[in-house]
Amino acid sequence: MITITSYFSFLLAASTITPALLIGLSKIRLI
Structure with a gap:
C-alpha cells in the first residue's frame, strides 16, 4: 500500500513539475 501511494x-x-519546467525553459528562450 505504501509503495503504491x-x-x-x-x-x-x-x-x-514537468510542465512547469517546460514553461520556464520556453520563457527563458523567449527572453
Whole structure:
C-alpha cells in the first residue's frame, strides 16, 4: 500500500513539475 501511494504521488508530482519546467525553459528562450 505504501509503495503504491508513494509511487502515485511521485507520478502526480512529476506530472505537475514537468510542465512547469517546460514553461520556464520556453520563457527563458523567449527572453
